[in-house]
Amino acid sequence: METLIAFSPLLLQGALVTITLALCSVALAIALGGLGAWAKIAGGWFTRSLATVYTTIVRGVPDLVLMLLIYFGGQRLLNQLVRSFGGEGVDVSPFLAGTVTIGFIFGAYLAETFRGAYLAIPRGQVEAARSLGLGKFSALWTVTLPQLIRHALPGFGNVWLVLVKSTAIVSVIGLEDVVGLADKAAKSTREPFLFFLAVIVVFLAITAVSGALFKWLEKRYSQQVAVEEDAKEDGAKPAGGGALAAAR
Amino acid sequence: MKKFAIAVAATVFTASAATAADVDICVEGAYPPFSETTESGDLVGFDIDIANALCEQMGKSCELVKTDWDGIIPALLEDKCDAIIASMSITEERKKQIDFTNKYYNTPAKFIAAADAGLTDTPEGMAGKVVGVQRGTTHHDFMEGVFPDVELKLYGTQDEVYLDLQAGRIDAAMADSVAMNDGFLKTENGEGFAFFGGDYDVPEYHGEGVGIGVRKEDTALKEEFNAAIDAIRASGKYEEIQNEYFDFNVYGS
Amino acid sequence: MSLICGRPPRTTPDPFFDGWGDSGAALALKHWNLFAHGACTTLELTAFALILGLCIAVPAAMALARGTPGAKWLISGYVYVFRGSPLLVQAYLIYYGLSQFEAVRDSIFWPFLRDAYWCALLAFTLNTGAYTTEILRGAIVNTPKGEIEGAKALGLSRFKTTWLIELPSAFRRALPQYSNEIIFMLHGSVIASVITIQDILGVGRTVNAKYYVAYEGFITAALLYMVLTFMIVIAYRQVERKYLAHLIVGR
Incomplete structure (x- = not known):
């Protein structure tokens, strides 16, 4: 127990790296997810096939394999690219490789979530907004977006929870996140059981806190919605998140 | 919080291989007593001391880049570093990919x-x-x-x-x-x-003992390392480092 | 050592492909026997974990849906912990954590826990067991009332109602979600390579290390995982078509 207390600042630091990594990855995933959803909804033949290739890779290749490929192989690709423009060689850090990999993977899942959420908004609403004289942009901003968030939130919450757990693999390429630091501490103190148990508790805590946060957000975003629709919403499978509920 | 932000920034952008140093050297940091990482993250060991002595001898500034063994030759080929000083034996198989200096030690x-x-x-x-x-x-x-x-x-x-x-x-x-x-x-x-x-x-x-790995095209660097190895062996610097870690001759015959 | 696939073959290249050079596809072909062993190990671990996980999940889900408060509390704790934390850490806890204790090393379980293979299998089984429990629980809870009333009206015993009506019906409802679980277990099994097992990713790393290359082994591994994933998806669709035929009439 004393060992754990002595190492708690280290574990806390690792937990912060884990959370930072998760936040950076989810930001990238939102961007990619938005693009993917847009490609699937409004894209032409080419963008839609691109989106299909994207989903196929993510569905087919395990996260760790993809990450090692990006970390070791992406380096070569990037260097060739940069050098062909006359630049100097660059280095892919574990943090960067982790962010790109996890953002890439969960972007594909979020694309489904966003697409489902968009399709759940009745077409008539935008048409009504436009006929009231709202511009294309303000119709998007005031009518579509708030509802998109509401419809996407349950699925998004699911994706976030799975994403946080996925960050653990980045320790394999040497990132000193909570898993990486615990691994080091476990080796130097020869108490792996204690430290990995502590890591599990850290993840359960992150899961519990963000779960509560999403409940609150969902409530906030569905405040104005009629009660009966709310009830229906709860029973429904969250858009896109259903497929992920089992992911680890 | 600010301190944390700096720490995070450091984690994200350990990026530039293009450090200010003349020569970036890949080391392993998990192979005691030749190369190990202390609790505080410093690199120590025979390889590390030899690397520093050689750089001093060549009059160049060096940066040590900690790299996993699995990725150490690709790292050299990808310019993550310019030389490998990681207790790497000189073998025919490896010579297909990279070039080696003369040996700097040889143990069974x-x-x-x-x-x-x-x-x-x-x-x-x-x-x-x-x-x-x-x-x-x-x-x-x-x-x-x-x-x-x-x-x-x-x-x-x-x-x-x-x-x-x-x-x-x-x-x-x-x-x-x-x-x-x-x-x-x-x-x-x-x-x-x-x-x-x-x-x-x-x-x-x-193979023929442990050498320093360099890219095949970097013949000038290889010759500089070879000259530096000879120089530190002649000056007694090599022996000084050797005696710090071992009570026998690690160079071999 | 794995039960079916045995010991990994040596890393000597197949002489037939040896003249083909040292890069790209030639590396994969030269070491096809390594990759075949890797694929065998991956499939073996995944299949055993899924089967054993199902053995945990069926009673656990029944207890969660219909059991006593004590059993419910215990099982939801298990499910919560294993679904809420990364598989990698669970595998570390079992592989590195358990061997720390003298008592474990002296126990009758040590011949198993000594071997990375059984550690991985244990971690995977407990993990997929938790996820499957949750899937099945959902399916059992959603059993249409009429099915149970019908069974009662026919005078079926409680035992028979469970085994002949509730579970088969729940399995059918769980099928679509369970296909995801199979894929996730296949992908999750890459963790085995981190604890020294020569699965697909493990042999990919070995080939990379042997030829001092950065990504050839990983690309081969990625392609193999993709092929396996889509083979499973297609096979599963056949199963679904058979058992859910009554549901897809309209399509």
Whole structure:
């Protein structure tokens, strides 16, 4: 127990790296997810096939394999690219490789979530907004977006929870996140059981806190919605998140 | 919070291989006593001291880049560093990819096991035993070639081999004798373990000693390193470093 | 050592492909026997974990849906912990954590826990068991009332109602979600390579290390995982078509 207390600042630091990594990855995933959803909804033949290739890779290749490929192989690709423009060689850090990999993977899942959420908004609403004289942009901003968030939130919450757990693999390429630091501490103190148990508790805590946060957000975003629709919403499978509920 | 932000920024942008140093050197940092990382993250060991001495001799500024063994040759080829000083043996297979300087040390390979294991180092004696080696090393090739009936377990670092040897997951380990003696047997973790069998130095597998890896096109750098190795051996600097870690001649004959 | 696939073959290249050079596809072909062993190990671990996980999940889900408060509390704790933390850490806890204790090393379980294979199988089984429990629980809870009333009206015993009506019906409802679980277990099994097992990713790393290359082994591994994934998806669709035929009439 004393060992754990002595190492708690280290574990806390690792937990912060884990959370930072998760936040950076989810930001990238939102961007990619938005693009993917847009490609699937409004894209032409080419963008839609691109989106299909994207989903196929993510569905087919395990996260760790993809990450090692990006970390070791992406380096070569990037260097060739940069050098062909006359630049100097660059280095892919574990943090960067982790962010790109996890953002890439969960972007594909979020694309489904966003697409489902968009399709759940009745077409008539935008048409009504436009006929009231709202511009294309303000119709998007005031009518579509708030509802998109509401419809996407349950699925998004699911994706976030799975994403946080996925960050653990980045320790394999040497990132000193909570898993990486615990691994080091476990080796130097020869108490792996204690430290990995502590890591599990850290993840359960992150899961519990963000779960509560999403409940609150969902409530906030569905405040104005009629009660009966709310009830229906709860029973429904969250858009896109259903497929992920089992992911680890 | 600010401190944390800086720490995070440092984590994200350990990016630039294009450091200000003249020569970036890939080291492993997980292979005591040649190369290890202290609790505070500093790199120490024979390889590290030799690297610094050579740089000083050449009058160049050097930056040490800690790199996993698995990715160390790709890292050199990808310009993550300009040279490898990581106890890498000079072998024909590796010479297909990179070039080497002359050797800077040469020590034989050996088996270790629990002191009371009673193993013999013949192919028959080791048949069916589980032996741990670091993958992609000369020891990996040697075991496959000479001890075909051993069940090999492959590890990313030598430290992981020791962990599993202690846990009793493997019956024996095969690696460099000096690395195992100083990095394991002499430490408290190595209590109850001992060498067994003979010294192995088979040129076909173990190469011509340990050299510094450089890219094939960097012949000038290679020659500079060669001259520097000769210079520190002549000046007594090499011996000084050697005596800090070992009580015998690691350069070999 | 794995049960079916045995010991990994040596890393000597297949002489037939040996003249083909040292890069790209030639590396994969030269070491096809390594990759075949890797694929065998991956499939073996995944299949055993799924089967054993199902053995945990069926009673656990029944207890969660219909059991006593004590059993419910215990099982939801198990499910919560294993679904809420990364598989990698669970595998570390079992592989590195358990071997730390003298008592474990002296126990009758040590011959198993000594071997990375059984550690991985244990971690995978407990993990997929938790996820499957949750899937099945959902399916059992959603059993249409009429099915149970019908069974009662026919005078079926409680035992028979469970085994002949509730579970088969729940399995059918769980099928689509369970296909995801199979894929996730296949992908999750890459963790085995981190604890020294020569699965697909493990042999990919070995090939990379042997030839001092950065990504050839990983690309081969990625392609193999993709092929396996889509083979499973297609096979599963056949199963679904058979058992859910009554549901897809309209399509």
